[in-house]
Amino acid sequence: MSRLQAPWLVALREIRERARARSFMISTGLIVLLAFGAVAAATILPDVFEDDPPVIAVVASELPDGVAGLLADGALGTEVTVRTSGSETEARRLLGAGAADAALFGGPTLAFRDETRPSIEALANQAIRLSSLPAVLERLDLTLDEAGPLINPEPLPVVLLNPAAPGLDDDVSDSDRAVATFAVVLLLMSLTLYGSWILNGVVEEKTSRVVEVLMGAMRPWQLLLGKVGGILALAVGQLAVGVLSAGVAMSALGTADLPEVGLEVGAAALVYVVLGLLLFSFVFAAAGATVSRQEEAQTVTMPISLTLVGIYMLSLTVVVNDADSTLSRVVSIFPLSSPLAMTPRIAVSDPPLWEIGLSIALLLVTIPAVINLAGRIYAGAILRTGPRIGLRDAWRSARETR
Amino acid sequence: MLELTGLEKRYGDVLALGGCTFRAQPGRMVGFLGPNGSGKTTAMRSVFGLVALDAGSVHWRGEPIRPEERARFGYMPEQRGLYPRMRVRDQAIYFARLHGLSSNEAATAADHWLERLGLTDRATARVEELSHGNQQRVQLIIALVHEADLLILDEPFSGLDPLGVAALGDVVREQAARGAAVVFSSHQLDLVEDLCDDIAVINGGRVVLDGALDSVRAASPSRYVHASVLADGQPVPWHAAIEGVELLWERGTEARMRVPTDTDPASLLAAAQAAGSVGFFRFEPPSLSDLFMEAVAEARP
Numbered sequence: 001m002s003r004l005q006a007p008w009l010v011a012l013r014e015i016r017e018r019a020r021a022r023s024f025m026i027s028t029g030l031i032v033l034l035a036f037g038a039v040a041a042a043t044i045l046p047d048v049f050e051d052d053p054p055v056i057a058v059v060a061s062e063l064p065d066g067v068a069g070l071l072a073d074g075a076l077g078t079e080v081t082v083r084t085s086g087s088e089t090e091a092r093r094l095l096g097a098g099a100a101d102a103a104l105f106g107g108p109t110l111a112f113r114d115e116t117r118p119s120i121e122a123l124a125n126q127a128i129r130l131s132s133l134p135a136v137l138e139r140l141d142l143t144l145d146e147a148g149p150l151i152n153p154e155p156l157p158v159v160l161l162n163p164a165a166p167g168l169d170d171d172v173s174d175s176d177r178a179v180a181t182f183a184v185v186l187l188l189m190s191l192t193l194y195g196s197w198i199l200n201g202v203v204e205e206k207t208s209r210v211v212e213v214l215m216g217a218m219r220p221w222q223l224l225l226g227k228v229g230g231i232l233a234l235a236v237g238q239l240a241v242g243v244l245s246a247g248v249a250m251s252a253l254g255t256a257d258l259p260e261v262g263l264e265v266g267a268a269a270l271v272y273v274v275l276g277l278l279l280f281s282f283v284f285a286a287a288g289a290t291v292s293r294q295e296e297a298q299t300v301t302m303p304i305s306l307t308l309v310g311i312y313m314l315s316l317t318v319v320v321n322d323a324d325s326t327l328s329r330v331v332s333i334f335p336l337s338s339p340l341a342m343t344p345r346i347a348v349s350d351p352p353l354w355e356i357g358l359s360i361a362l363l364l365v366t367i368p369a370v371i372n373l374a375g376r377i378y379a380g381a382i383l384r385t386g387p388r389i390g391l392r393d394a395w396r397s398a399r400e401t402r
Numbered sequence: 403m404l405e406l407t408g409l410e411k412r413y414g415d416v417l418a419l420g421g422c423t424f425r426a427q428p429g430r431m432v433g434f435l436g437p438n439g440s441g442k443t444t445a446m447r448s449v450f451g452l453v454a455l456d457a458g459s460v461h462w463r464g465e466p467i468r469p470e471e472r473a474r475f476g477y478m479p480e481q482r483g484l485y486p487r488m489r490v491r492d493q494a495i496y497f498a499r500l501h502g503l504s505s506n507e508a509a510t511a512a513d514h515w516l517e518r519l520g521l522t523d524r525a526t527a528r529v530e531e532l533s534h535g536n537q538q539r540v541q542l543i544i545a546l547v548h549e550a551d552l553l554i555l556d557e558p559f560s561g562l563d564p565l566g567v568a569a570l571g572d573v574v575r576e577q578a579a580r581g582a583a584v585v586f587s588s589h590q591l592d593l594v595e596d597l598c599d600d601i602a603v604i605n606g607g608r609v610v611l612d613g614a615l616d617s618v619r620a621a622s623p624s625r626y627v628h629a630s631v632l633a634d635g636q637p638v639p640w641h642a643a644i645e646g647v648e649l650l651w652e653r654g655t656e657a658r659m660r661v662p663t664d665t666d667p668a669s670l671l672a673a674a675q676a677a678g679s680v681g682f683f684r685f686e687p688p689s690l691s692d693l694f695m696e697a698v699a700e701a702r703p
Contacts, residue, residue, distance in 0.1 A: 009499050017488060209483035213544060216450040216477040217500045383452055
């Protein structure tokens with residue numbers, strides 16, 4: 001029997017026994033629902049966040065030719081909805097009823113309800129002015145192309161000598177921010193959910209003492225590898241079901257044109273969730289090995305959970321709102337926090353490729369080191385029963401075993 | 403052959419093993435006996451590398467044990483260990499495969515053993531749904547399912563009713579007959595006497611008596627007399643005047659005593675007959691229980 005045969009069998013058992021369990025079916029169902037919900041939300045959210053274009057009630061018959069057309073075409077660079085009205089009375093009625101944000105009628109006069117809206121005012125003025133343009137050009141014997149630069153010159157380039165310190169990044173669209181937040185929540189949920197599977201699995205083997213029989217047939221590292229490998233395979237499978245459902249939902253909801261950031265963030269989230277799971281699952285396993293009772297399991301993983309929640313808060317507050325600050329860059333590159341923090345940063349900003357590469361490289365270096373450390377603590381603690389075993393104690397007894 | 407040589411292990415101030423040495427041979431059953439806390443479990447766990455020994459060696463066929471050889475061992479730990487929510491047959495197959503059987507072989511072996519121990523109708527039950535006795539059977543199946551070369555059974559029969567003990571005892575006996583080396587610990591000395599070829603008695607972390615049961619018996623410095631001698635319906639102290647006789651107990655009309663090996667049974671019987679009427683008179687080698695008491699008592703400071 002090769003050395004990897006035992007871990008393989010352990011992993012297979014883990015997958016088969018868990019996949020059969022009702023809790024797994026339920027959590028998979030929830031993930032499918034969540035994927036559909038997320039796609040639906042991503043479809044609807046931009047509409048929620050973006051203001052509807054202003055509505056102007058226009059009495060075209062009382063205004064110069066072309067005014068209504070200029071407004072309605074969006075020719076002035078701003079989208080407006082034009083509601084053509086038959087009379088000033090009707091336009092005023094629409095305005096009064098809130099069905100329009102402004103009314104434009106003979107005079108020409110622009111009416112608002114209780115306060116003016118400068119953007120609409122500017123638009124209306126421009127439309128009135130431009131409507132007279134064809135006649136003027138004809139008189140001057142100019143074509144529209146010749147007149148264009150005179151009427152609408154290239155804007156001057158603008159520079160800031162002392163740009164304001166970055167605060168709430170106004171360039172970040174609300175939908176990007178939503179995607180980032182959603183990604184962080186999902187990442188934290190995945191890490192804690194699958195982490196707790198591993199934790200409970202290890203503790204179960206200790207409390208039922210089946211580990212004693214298992215250790216008669218294999219070494220600790222083989223059991224650890226198989227256990228974590230099996231659960232991670234299930235986790236990745238479950239996440240794949242989620243991604244697949246999202247794909248199905250997209251085609252079902254006709255959302256082929258999801259914002260590009262969605263795909264980028266999705267890919268980043270997948271990479272980082274897998275790396276994050278690799279990093280944290282062995283830590284959860286080692287923590288589980290140091291306790292003998294299920295009740296102690298939550299206590300022993302408290303530091304890990306608190307760390308994760310801390311990074312989560314940091315990602316939601318600092319990274320999402322100020323993605324390129326020093327702190328955001330550090331937490332998105334540092335290997336313990338990058339699994340949670342880099343994805344939201346990619347969602348709201350455009351971190352340089354080398355920073356993403358560095359964070360992945362650091363994870364790839366850190367993961368084997370953590371596995372090594374966790375494996376040793378696991379080996380030193382897994383066969384010891386009774387009160388909770390200190391880390392140093394476990395470390396020492398690992399040196400003695402076998 | 404399994405050889406434990408000079409095993410030593412301390413847990414803090416507690417001495418678990420202090421030079422434990424004994425061997426187990428293929429085709430023979432060793433009854434591993436000792437008072438509570440004498441080091442039996444520690445010694446048995448050391449065979450599977452579950453104990454970091456302070457000194458001593460565990461050899462199989464003359465060599466330190468390699469993982470692939472260990473996979474050919476079967477182990478029933480004192481504290482039962484099974485996956486509570488896993489189904490019985492799946493569990494047997496899983497452990498068979500961990501011990502190197504192919505999936506077909508494992509399924510065949512699992513079905514055979516479920517049948518043999520009367521668990522076929524519980525094959526799809528979860529272990530936690532079984533009675534204590536049936537869980538015990540499953541635990542034994544886990545140790546047996548891969549036709550182990552060496553079986554280490556730590557109190558395999560504790561908590562079983564006499565029928566269960568007899569059934570499982572037969573099964574274990576068959577394993578030795580098939581050629582496996584079997585070591586099992588038990589406090590049920592009569593059972594060990596019925597089943598075992600060899601014994602090893604451990605006390606205070608050291609093996610104080612071991613060997614083939616017959617030769618250990620023969621080598622004992624004592625013989626035992628169990629008799630009922632009455633005069634006028636009352637037991638008489640016929641043995642009081644004989645040198646070397648040690649009274650162990652008197653109960654009703656019966657008495658049991660220990661005498662030196664070289665005592666002549668005929669002269670003893672003659673003394674009894676002279677004192678009264680002899681209801682019965684047995685002169686016998688020590689029972690396992692006697693041997694155990696002798697060994698443990700001698701070793702006690």
